[in-house]
Amino acid sequence: MHYIEGLSQAEIAKRTGLSHPMVNRLVKEGHERGYVRIEVKSPRQDLFELEQALAEASGLTEAMVVPTASDQDSVNLQAAGRSVADHILTVLRDGDTICVSGGVGVSAVIQAMEPTRAYDVTVVPATGGVQGKHFVDVNHLAAQLASKLQGRAFQIHAPIFAASRAERDVLMSLQSVGEVLDRARAARIALVGIGSVLSESSTYFSLHAPGAGGLDGLRQSRAAGELIAHLIDADGHLCDYPLNERVVALSPEELRTIPMTIGIAAGAHKAEPIAGILRGGYLDILATDEATGTHVLDILKRPT
Template sequence: MLDHNLDFETARQMHTVLVLHFLEGMKQSEIAQRLNLSHSKVNRLIAQGRRLGMVRIDIETPYQRLMELEAALVQATSLSSAVITPTVSANAETNLQQVGKAAASVILENVRDGDVIAITGGKAVSATVDNLVADRSFDVTVVPLTGGVQGKFYTDVNNLASRLAERLGGRALMVHAPLFAESRAQCEMLKEMSSVREVFDLARAANLALTGIGSIEPSGSSYYDLNPVPEEDRKMMVGLGVSAEFMAHLILEGGSLANYELNSRLVAVAPSEISGCRTVIGVASGPHKVRPIQTVLNGKYLDSLILDEGTVNAVLTEMERSKNVA
């Protein structure tokens, strides 16, 4: 607030200095020379003008709408942060790559030497790894959150972990076990193997966790690339209220784990077990991910979420519709 006891001459001089510095972009030394003032006097006038509220800085960005969407998503959920990328194309792959690039930047902003990074498989995680270019090497360890699935490039979490570690200049540890065991007993046995247990223990306490968000609707799902499921079982899962795959686990619409046989055979860290991670980052893109994203948000599994503009608009619209119905 402006001090009314400030004498007119000092106020006029302060105003002149502030205009020259903030509006005309002059350096303090240039202002001192023009007004025949000492450099320290110019510095004091600027500092005093700030304290008196004479300086207001407005930042305009062409992406203001994205910032507003980020704030709206955080306000509507338990997230601590969100990053929204512009939807630049009708091509789903192009938008996915944009989201992956943003997620790669978030990883680089948050990673520290000595960190453990835990990751899942998935197309969005693969896009993140593809777009990560570090300016320096980081002393990090990258570990999988799940057992492995051979086949498509994005289902092989061990390969993704290795690629991410290579791009960061760190090392990767592998889980030498399948994602799905043949029985619950075999699953427990595999998870108790020292080589698997040690990796999963690191994953549970990771500094950063990077996860995809999967759909189980047949039209857009890559869950069935992990484990082939008969068509009648797919319909039954939807009928039971399963609406997302997260860390290879089937999740009910309210956010809890589904009591479904496949979940009991998963060689993987459970979603509830990553609550101790410093930051859990979710990444997703596409209209078929709207319901799964809501489901994962209902479970409060994430600290940060990275989406494209079209997807987040659909998520927020659906949240508002659900609120009005309730």
């Protein structure tokens, strides 16, 4: 009567002369005895299964996969950015510190964020800055995010790459730089982009790092991707590459210790970088689109 005829429990009680509590008990007993089984068929079931498979294959706490709605990576990145923005607003608490990297992925999250109240939070850079890339520079993005949340932002007055390892050590020892990076280390949430390094669309060289062997040097380093300006190989390890010793930023190991590290990327050229970074265990949450996530899962299933 309840499941096949669609009658309410009150209607069943009236028709049978049983009490409403008795009908409720019988319906419940039908579940307990296995007479009734409920299946949920969602139009997004494939996405849920992909999210679960990515998490199981990589050790992620959560994967957030949006439909691939366009052949333009920027459109899919915007959709992934909205999912991250919504998630951050769900988990964000007053008193939190958020550290961010630069890049178009982080920018997509910030642009999509629509808070409904002010948050007493602090936003800090996780890396040094980049001259001439204002709209994706870490200082600009930290300020934008803090403005949207009505919190406060700190700026880092140092380049993302030093000219030498010795200069990097000097910059990292400066009180103004050290205080910002200490705040980043103490963050509860990190929001970072995932960079490609060998594709034509790679932004790694746009960081204007002073020479380190160019594209040939990158190939020899066996770099798969970039995370907070550090090159990571396909197995998730730091590459033996000169610029990795000259980065003014948190290290990937320090990033890993932040309680909730969210990475965002979309596009076929980001699949290999994502897979390498997932193998390194640097992220807790990954946001991407379905086509990219499927490619990443295929890579993760390959023997290394």
